[in-house]
Amino acid sequence: MSRYEAFVARKREHILRALDDACQATGLSGLDDFELEHEALPDIDLDEVTLASRLLGQPAPTPFYVAGMTAGHPDAAKINRLLARACERRGWAMGVGSQRRQLSATRADAELDQWAQLRAEAPALVLFGNIGLSQIIGTPIHYLQDLVTSIRAQALAVHLNPLQECMQPEGTPQFRGGRAALQALCAELGVPVVLKETGCGFSARTLRSLEGIGLAAVDVSGLGGTHWGRIEGARAANTPGAGMQAQAAETFRNWGVSTAQSVIHARSTLPRVECWASGGVRSGLDAAKLIALGAERVGYARPALEAALAGEEVLDRWMAQQEHELRIALFCSGCIDPASLRLRHAAM
Amino acid sequence: MSRYEAFVARKREHILRALDDACQATGLSGLDDFELEHEALPDIDLDEVTLASRLLGQPAPTPFYVAGMTAGHPDAAKINRLLARACERRGWAMGVGSQRRQLSATRADAELDQWAQLRAEAPALVLFGNIGLSQIIGTPIHYLQDLVTSIRAQALAVHLNPLQECMQPEGTPQFRGGRAALQALCAELGVPVVLKETGCGFSARTLRSLEGIGLAAVDVSGLGGTHWGRIEGARAANTPGAGMQAQAAETFRNWGVSTAQSVIHARSTLPRVECWASGGVRSGLDAAKLIALGAERVGYARPALEAALAGEEVLDRWMAQQEHELRIALFCSGCIDPASLRLRHAAM
Amino acid sequence: MSRYEAFVARKREHILRALDDACQATGLSGLDDFELEHEALPDIDLDEVTLASRLLGQPAPTPFYVAGMTAGHPDAAKINRLLARACERRGWAMGVGSQRRQLSATRADAELDQWAQLRAEAPALVLFGNIGLSQIIGTPIHYLQDLVTSIRAQALAVHLNPLQECMQPEGTPQFRGGRAALQALCAELGVPVVLKETGCGFSARTLRSLEGIGLAAVDVSGLGGTHWGRIEGARAANTPGAGMQAQAAETFRNWGVSTAQSVIHARSTLPRVECWASGGVRSGLDAAKLIALGAERVGYARPALEAALAGEEVLDRWMAQQEHELRIALFCSGCIDPASLRLRHAAM
Amino acid sequence: MSRYEAFVARKREHILRALDDACQATGLSGLDDFELEHEALPDIDLDEVTLASRLLGQPAPTPFYVAGMTAGHPDAAKINRLLARACERRGWAMGVGSQRRQLSATRADAELDQWAQLRAEAPALVLFGNIGLSQIIGTPIHYLQDLVTSIRAQALAVHLNPLQECMQPEGTPQFRGGRAALQALCAELGVPVVLKETGCGFSARTLRSLEGIGLAAVDVSGLGGTHWGRIEGARAANTPGAGMQAQAAETFRNWGVSTAQSVIHARSTLPRVECWASGGVRSGLDAAKLIALGAERVGYARPALEAALAGEEVLDRWMAQQEHELRIALFCSGCIDPASLRLRHAAM
Ligand SMILES: Cc1cc2nc3c(=O)[nH]c(=O)nc-3n(C[C@H](O)[C@H](O)[C@H](O)COP(=O)(O)O)c2cc1C
Ligand SMILES: Cc1cc2nc3c(=O)[nH]c(=O)nc-3n(C[C@H](O)[C@H](O)[C@H](O)COP(=O)(O)O)c2cc1C
Numbered sequence A, B, C, D: 001m002s003r004y005e006a007f008v009a010r011k012r013e014h015i016l017r018a019l020d021d022a023c024q025a026t027g028l029s030g031l032d033d034f035e036l037e038h039e040a041l042p043d044i045d046l047d048e049v050t051l052a053s054r055l056l057g058q059p060a061p062t063p064f065y066v067a068g069m070t071a072g073h074p075d076a077a078k079i080n081r082l083l084a085r086a087c088e089r090r091g092w093a094m095g096v097g098s099q100r101r102q103l104s105a106t107r108a109d110a111e112l113d114q115w116a117q118l119r120a121e122a123p124a125l126v127l128f129g130n131i132g133l134s135q136i137i138g139t140p141i142h143y144l145q146d147l148v149t150s151i152r153a154q155a156l157a158v159h160l161n162p163l164q165e166c167m168q169p170e171g172t173p174q175f176r177g178g179r180a181a182l183q184a185l186c187a188e189l190g191v192p193v194v195l196k197e198t199g200c201g202f203s204a205r206t207l208r209s210l211e212g213i214g215l216a217a218v219d220v221s222g223l224g225g226t227h228w229g230r231i232e233g234a235r236a237a238n239t240p241g242a243g244m245q246a247q248a249a250e251t252f253r254n255w256g257v258s259t260a261q262s263v264i265h266a267r268s269t270l271p272r273v274e275c276w277a278s279g280g281v282r283s284g285l286d287a288a289k290l291i292a293l294g295a296e297r298v299g300y301a302r303p304a305l306e307a308a309l310a311g312e313e314v315l316d317r318w319m320a321q322q323e324h325e326l327r328i329a330l331f332c333s334g335c336i337d338p339a340s341l342r343l344r345h346a347a348m
């Protein structure tokens, strides 16, 4: 198996595992402990309710985004374009998966073609680039700028996944110098930088350490949905000789800070940085709760992937469902838009 | 299917679903978290205990009522008369279901006949009219006065059901102007106005907004019993093409403020408005707990319907059961009547 | 069926039901929420640990007693004598069951014979008489003194069971004047009066109302073991036409104040009255916990009955088991006797 | 059966029972209630993380030890040597099981041979002697010094097991004078003394009483893993005539202070005594949590025994697993070594 074939095989397995319920930290998002307050007498009509909100200082039709997912499998490009067209059509933003391969000369051309086609089909889509923290350490800024340019991204998301890096045999658990590299990136990249976790969330301690670094947004991506410890554990369980990783994954299967808790931490420690929430968001009501807790945007990874794999129509229906449910939650809270819901709770 | 046939079919399904345990928010009323204090040495005899209480300033033999239910099915009139006779006989009050159809000229005559017959059989019954908030917005007061007159009602209940209005395809989720319409109604109607939910309860926020509007009573009808999100969801699940509603209903299946919590909110925010409690009341002990929490009256919808469908004798036994249990709860709390129980806890 | 036959049948069923686990409020005693503190380094030897304690101001070999149980069935006298001999032998106290029948002339002689024989076999046993609160109201004191004399009792227990009186068809839920009658009794009886519940415990409110009445002890007999609501419910469930009682019993199946909570209340509201604890005590460790919470004595009803029905040997082994477990609990708490354990916790 | 044969049979059964899940107080260690905080952005590389720590003032490669276990069965010596070699190789410390038999002249020689061979194979191993509290009372110090000398121990662990001593028919529940004997031992032994429980932990009260006694360390060995009440109970359940012990064991099956709680107590009451934590430690993440709570060392008994019984390779892999998981926990907490983790939490 060539290195590229191994890469494809790994990414294919990641997707398969992400779709497996056993790799979801279901019940741990903290959202079940938090209920919105019913407003029996909303002084509005349902059709006045709007999802319009703001994204990195710009107006946006909805507060939703599809969180970045590396595809890697043969249909990758197709899925990405499907998501891109749907997001553009419905006014959602979208993050691409890790662009790490573009940093290695050999694969760059194929990637560039893919992005060109995607952008041709969804020119107005708000799109975020994506790269891992380990990759920005020591990489000259202009290479990272190339990532942004290649997809004409509105922002670059830098992802953190220390647990996964420990767990996966191919991992790069090298984070020394990360914070400094991040600060330099924010200063020089030219587009906003979003720092995101990938399913383990942020503690108050980590968030405090991010003050003044120059981030435009934090995507908390907390515990409660796709869990990379579990995914790597499931992979290891099927790999001869990887008993130790499998066991470690089992041990760390609930590791992380819940999405709800991460948002609460973010609101109180970094009030001037946008707070985006992903990780275990599974309905428009979950989205509403996170907005009430302080999130400006709400993202879905796994459910968006699942819907996209079922085709354009299912994907569109699933997106409409999230919007419908958020609208009901707003109406039954007596709020005309997401910002009203967030501000009401901030005032408490 | 004519519009009227569709209406009848819908109402018939509502009843069917209301009787289905899956549409009951069982366990969420908050009543299981609250226990009355046993009085080992009551200084009274059981036969001294009385259920006599007050209703809208008048003496009443019991603190119970049957909460309003639209019937709609062919036997509707029969069930209503059965309930009316039983309530009159036992000294319970009764609310009728939504009188919305009377507002449309075509059906008004049939309705009027029905009410005339009911009143003929239960002339002394304390009866409440019923209309939805959406319906009072923009409707001239004298039409609403006609509703009251038609049944010789002692009060008019205005019901709130924003969640159901969002959920049901035929819904009218238009509440803008509702509070103002309510205030006008209270000022001009001529009989007391009761504001009631229909199974999702009241938050403290909503209740605070009702101060000074002129309401005689709030019937909290909170989470814990019949849940209209669930009922509309069950309907949608059986309707081709209604997948989105069905899914939304699933998402909102626990939406609402519990009955116990709603009563607590009502007592502290609106001390001068009567507090009536319905929603998930399933025994005379539940009733006693709500009285201890501050309710002046306690209402049943679904259990009363179920008993009435089983015939006059079962209905009468079921009502006697509620009274018997409330009496035991009072005796074993050392209280001679409902007011003593409410006042004791208010003093805490 | 004669009145006496009905009485015997009822008592027989009471015993049968008391032995049925479904009539036990298992898990509700509050004892599982409270753990003794392990003392890893007790500065004593196990064989120094003594159970010696005090009872109504006198030294007693153990802090245990068998709580009063009406027998009523043919073997009644036999069981009572079995218990009496075992209690005397092991230094436990014992309460007899309700002596109500002795107040009615017809049965008095048979009873007196029975007691004479019992006392002949267990002359040194510390024994308590037993009568219901309803019975002392209006009964001249000298009749009650006769009850005491008939068994040469060291004290008279007056039992409270308002819930049971409501539940059982033969019940006498007449408690008006009870407190006054109790006060008179304490003043004139000549032996100490113990006020006891029968499985529903005491609230702080009830206990406060007992201050200054002249009681020597309160036996809290709280929720957590034999539950008379459940027993009467099980009886009713098998009686044609008693559907309402059966349903009410179901509704009140968890009614009462837990034994642990009752003891805590008693310690803080009536510090100068002895606190005895029964109701759901099922091991010597349970006993130790209640002593730590403040009880001076600990009583068993149902388990003692069960053991006695299995014969003298089983009864003796069961009693030894309770003593053995209490001794272990004392040793592993570093306490040389029950009083040390109680005082240590009182100091906290 | 000779006395020696009975001893061997008992020890063999102890091991068998210790391996039985029913004798483990699983879920009671208190560790599930405590979560480490995820650090999404550790400013270190995984391979910088070190397990180096200190033990009784000396540098040590890991913070781990295998807690003392009497073997007794024929392979005892073999298992001990296996553990000793593995511990020496991986930089773990090790405690031997009770050396009580060495105090009786008859068996001393066989024991001495065994230790000589063990020490020959693992000369650099950090090793602790082991003796019960009952044994040190009244035993001249020089006999205890012989125990230390025989295995060239770096420290002597004195174990406390009052519950087990009560439970086992062969027990010696004589602890009077224990604290004084301990103080004398600390003063005169010449090597550090560690006081350890055996699965029931320490209350704050016990720990406070240890101040100033001269202990070098406390090994809390709390509730949550191997439970000697349960083990003796399982033995008794299979012994004719031991029904009372079996029942008592059932009653005391959850007796003890949890390992997590014991460590918290130790940190606040005895800040200058080293805190070692064992009892229900089942992963490297458990170890990390205990270090965060304040433990300087973390020990395993049952899991080490189980791995050793499966052979050298399994044992080695199991030890590597614990180290791997502790390393991941440190990295994902942003800590470079165990001390950083402990100090961070101490500062909170
Ligand atoms: C198949 C898959 C691939 C992913 N790849 C990336 C990635 O390349 N970069 C990244 O930042 N996050 C990646 N994620 C993480 C998601 O962006 C998101 O943070 C996480 O899955 C939690 O959201 P969820 O619970 O809705 O799935 C991936 C998630 C999935 C399911
Ligand atoms: C079949 C049915 C029809 C109902 N129709 C009405 C109605 O027309 N107007 C109204 O105010 N409430 C209506 N309700 C709501 C009840 O008055 C009550 O608020 C709610 O059912 C909660 O009480 P429960 O849990 O005892 O059923 C209806 C309830 C049922 C079960």
Ligand SMILES: Cc1cc2nc3c(=O)[nH]c(=O)nc-3n(C[C@H](O)[C@H](O)[C@H](O)COP(=O)(O)O)c2cc1C
Binding pocket: C014, C015, C018, C067, C068, C069, C070, C071, C096, C097, C098, C130, C157, C158, C159, C160, C196, C197, C198, C199, C221, C224, C225, C226, C278, C279, C280, C281, C299, C300, C301, C302, C303, C305
């Ligand atoms: C069969 C039976 C008969 C009882 N009869 C009496 C009685 O006559 N008088 C009384 O004060 N309590 C009576 N009790 C109540 C007990 O004294 C005790 O308060 C109660 O059973 C709770 O203790 P337990 O959980 O250990 O059974 C009786 C209990 C049982 C089981």
Ligand SMILES: Cc1cc2nc3c(=O)[nH]c(=O)nc-3n(C[C@H](O)[C@H](O)[C@H](O)COP(=O)(O)O)c2cc1C
Binding pocket: D014, D015, D018, D067, D068, D069, D070, D071, D096, D097, D098, D130, D157, D158, D159, D160, D196, D197, D198, D199, D221, D224, D225, D226, D278, D279, D280, D281, D299, D300, D301, D302, D303, D305
């Ligand atoms: C088979 C076995 C034998 C033991 N023998 C001793 C002993 O002789 N001395 C001692 O101090 N502790 C002894 N222990 C207790 C352990 O050192 C430890 O405190 C306890 O087992 C809790 O740890 P664990 O949950 O990891 O097993 C023994 C434990 C086991 C499993």
